[in-house]
Every structure is written in structure tokens, then in C-alpha cells.
Amino acid sequence: MKKFFRFFISRQFLKHFLFIVLVWFLIIFIEARYLKWHTGFEDKVEVPSFYGVHYEALEDFVGDKDIKFEIKDSVYLDDWPKGTVCWQYPRPTDSTGMWVKPGRTIQLSIVPLTPKMMAIPNVVDMSKRMAETTLSSMGFRTTVSFKPAPEGKDFVLAQLYNGKPIPAGTMVPKGTRIELVVAKGNTGETSPLPNLVGLTIMQATERLQSLTLSMHKECESCVTEEDFMNAVITNQNPAGGEGVNVSAGSTITVWATKGGQ
Secondary structure, eight states, rough: OOOHHHHSSSSSHHHHHHHHHHHHHHHHHHHHHHHHHHTTTOOOBOOOOOOOOOOGGHHHHTTTTEEEEEEEOOOOOOOTTTTBEEEESSOOOOHHHOOOOOEEEEEEEOOOOOOOOOOOOOTTTBBHEEEHHHHHHTOOOOOOOEOOOSSSSTTTEEEEEEEEEETTTTTEETEEEEEEEEEEEESEEEEOOOOEEEEEEHHHHHHHHHTTTTEEEOOOOOOOOHHHHHOEEEEEESSOOOOOOOEOEEEEEEEEEEEGG
């Protein structure tokens, strides 16, 4: 046992131990220098902002910045100049504080000169989440507005484009923003209910536009849309008149006859 301990404190052991430590540090130093040289670990370049740059000017814009670019896809934006960059990854250094290695390829999306036309699907009566998912998967954007309604909370009541109802199948540019009118549920608010008897359906529709009410129309003698709009209302449920109020978002059922017959 004494010989064993004497060996650990002997000059020969210490010499070998120091030699091993020196070789170990030398290997680490050489490997670190090699990796730094081979990978350019500390080399970095700034990511410029490509936003708003026209695709024809990208080569000149990059110039000697030691980065590359790749146009990944196109996204139609109605409020963005055609042919310009509207998205990039990685994002600019001045907004993220992040740098990239020299030669990094920046992925870009541009607004097409001629947008791809897509048919609008019917998302009315879908849940808000399902409608947004359906439209998003087809490349459309969405905004949501809410309307009081006693039934169907969080379900889509109407789909609008530029503030007007847009029927399913209508061709619009990919990336168009579609407004979803979603049922808010019964909020306890009330709305005055006018007497619609004697009005045409067109007149009644105009009368209800400023109110949070919707109308269900019944007309057995009506065939065309024009017949419906000019039919005269003979009865309504619930009945309306001065001082009558109903829950906001209520549906008023009216019965009408063609030409008031």
C-alpha cells in the first residue's frame, strides 16, 4: 500500500500527469480553432428588411450583403403594392436583434402581379373556429364582427366581402379578407319591433337594417327573388308596433303574398 501511494507522489507520475493534461488542453485548443475556422462560428451578418422591395429590384437590393434570397410563395394582400415582398424569414435584425451566418438564404413571399382567383366556400352556420380554419386553409384572411342573436352563439350568421354578402362560389383573389358575422348570443339587450304588415319585403328589409333583428320570409305564391322582394306582408310573428320590444338578434317571421293578392 505504501509503494502505491509513493507512486502517486513520485516525480515520474507527476511528469506523466502534467504531460497528459498538457496534451488534453492542446487537443481542445486545436479543435476549437478548427471549428471556428471551418464553421465561421463568430462570423455574422445583419438581416435587412425586404418588406416593400419589388421583386425586380431584389438582386440590386442584396448587392454585396453576403446573403441570398429565395421567393417561397405569393400571398395576395389587397392593401399591399403588387410585386413587392410582404413576408420574410428570418425577420430583419433591427426588429429581432438576431444575426445570421454569411451566405444565409432568406425566404420571401411576394404579392402577385395577377392574384390567383379562388371560389368562396359557404361557411354560414359553421362555428366561428371551423369557418376561420376553412377559409384560412384556402388562403383567405378573416375578420370577425359580432351580432346579438338568441340562438347559435359563436356560429356564423353571414359572410361579407367589402361589407356586402358574398354567395358561395363567387371568385375572388386568394388572400382576400372575408368578414364573418358571428352570433353573440342573447346579451339581454332589446330592440324595438316595428309593425311590418302592409310593407313589401324589400321595404321591411330596409326597415330592419338599422335594428339588430333578422327576418324569415314565407311566400307560397312567390317564385323568383323579385317576387319575394315585392311581395306584401300580411302577417308577422311576433307582432310589432309602437312600444313593442324584443330581444336583440331575434328572428321575425313574416308571411307575404305576391303583389298583395
